[in-house]
Amino acid sequence: MGMLRGVPRTVRLLALGAFLNAVVSFTFVYLFVYLVGPRGLTVTQAGVISGVGGVGLVAGNFTGGWFGDRFGHRRALLTGACVSGAALVVLPALPVAALYGVLPVAQYAAGVVRAANAALVAVSVPGGGRRQSFALTRFAANGGFAIGPPLGALVAARFSYDWLFVADGVGTLLFAAYAARILPARGSAHSAPVRDPDAPGLRRELRARPAVLVLLAAIVVVDLVYRQQYSTLPVLLADHGHSTQFYGWLLAINGGLILCLELPAAHALRRRAPLGLVGAGLLLVGLGYALLIPGTGVILAVAMMLSLTLGEILYKTPATAYVADQAPGHAQGRFQSLYAGASISGQVLAPPLGAAVYAAAPALLWPLCAVLAAGAGAAVLAARRLPGQGERQPRAGRGRHAETGSPERAPAG
Structure with missing residues (x-):
């Protein structure tokens, strides 16, 4: 399609991963209902837990890019997805007191993933040609979110709210495995940067x-x-x-x-x-x-x-x-x-x-x-x-994070 001309293959694959991950990212929609329902918390307790989780998400978005610049955007995304997925999988089995700590960690890690994903799109496309790539990733995420909440309601009705978190966590871990497969591990702007003092x-x-x-x-x-x-x-x-x-x-x-x-x-x-x-x-x-x-x-x-x-x-x-x-x-x-x-x-x-x-x-x-x-x-x-x-046009020669102008970066494997 003409609208996708110039969008690198890596970005298209990242957009597909974002879509699949968004489909199972339905726990945030039902978190409050889960806390006051199956968990039996008061509205005030549920509000506090939801609030600290939201603070964790925003903090992860604001600070996640530091990890990518220091250790590589690929590594930041994979680590964040693994931490978030693992926390969501075990969350239904945790006591209420643990939710105050585990949920913010899961949300923080999800914020890191969001920031790292945006940086990965940015470093995969030459400067001045990024709008369609970001539009594609937004389109994919919005498409996934359109499917996710109804699917989550079906899972909760047929099974239980606990399975929402398990499904979200497993889906996030599968997204990490998928991203590890499509993103080059070495020799690209996705990997750990050469730091310039x-x-x-x-x-x-x-x-x-x-x-x-x-x-x-x-x-x-x-x-x-x-x-x-x-x-x-x-x-x-x-x-x-x-x-x-x-x-x-x-x-x-x-x-x-x-x-x-x-x-x-x-x-x-x-x-x-x-x-x-x-x-x-x-x-x-x-x-x-x-x-x-x-x-x-x-x-x-x-x-x-x-x-x-x-x-x-x-x-x-x-x-x-x-x-x-x-x-x-x-x-x-x-x-x-x-x-x-x-x-x-x-x-x-x-x-x-x-x-x-x-x-x-x-x-x-x-x-x-x-x-x-x-x-x-x-x-x-x-x-x-x-x-x-x-x-600003990209500058070559500033280490691995410098954008070389090549719009296509072949995925690993």
Whole structure:
């Protein structure tokens, strides 16, 4: 297909692995139900355990790239997948007290895998041609997540919730075995890097790229806003008489449009400047929440979800590729880790902050979300004028993490 032209074979194989892994990654959806149901915990206890697990996931995303830059992205991904899978397999047999420690470890390892996977995509593709590769991996993961929750519900109904964790853990371990097979073990940017003692530190690299700092801050803000659709939005809809089924249809619109449009959009817009696309996408997210200000009728709610989804399609892939294009070879993992952490920070921040505002002043939340997203979009658009923000071409000769420009890397075996 024309949309996949230029996507290296390794990235296609990684995308297939991401799809298969996402299919069995359904425990996070049912974790709270499992804790208050079969485990018999109180809502407060379940909230604490789920919360520390979420903190572990975000921490793994923010710090996982360091392991890849130091020990190799392949090794970071394999280690993280093995730790996460093993922890999930044994989790149903553990006493409640152990969950407070094991679940954050499993989630932290999963965050490391996410950051390492993004870095592996980045180092497998020459600079300036990464958007379609990141779009493909997002497409594969979203496709897997569309299948995973219904499959998880079937497993829980036919067997038990314990089998959800066993299946997720075994699937993650199989993903590790698959990744070990397709990723070259030596002689590539996937393997352990040759460290350059004269390479600038992360802070210095970021200071030289002020637009990246603006983008990362904007992504944190917009993720806080964007993820209100999973926390306060269903509460708003219920308060205005809408059913859970209607909320489910809104999420189906989001998932369906992403699966249908993200790859074609990445292909059609591949030559457009990335920060302009990201800024426009963030503005669309703000517009979506602004549509809730006059009311929550069916038409306005559907229009809101359409605007949010189009905004997501516009900003997520170009933003990921832009950070990868800006990153120096020796810090690709840490740059991707910063973006991965920023892009999932709302998972921890959105529920408590959104709930606090909604409880104090329900009518204030949606204008506030619109203003925050619009401000983030305006900041990214303004960052186009900052010095040193143009796409940086890969530099050869900086060790094994330097991108040599070859788009194809044959998998091991």
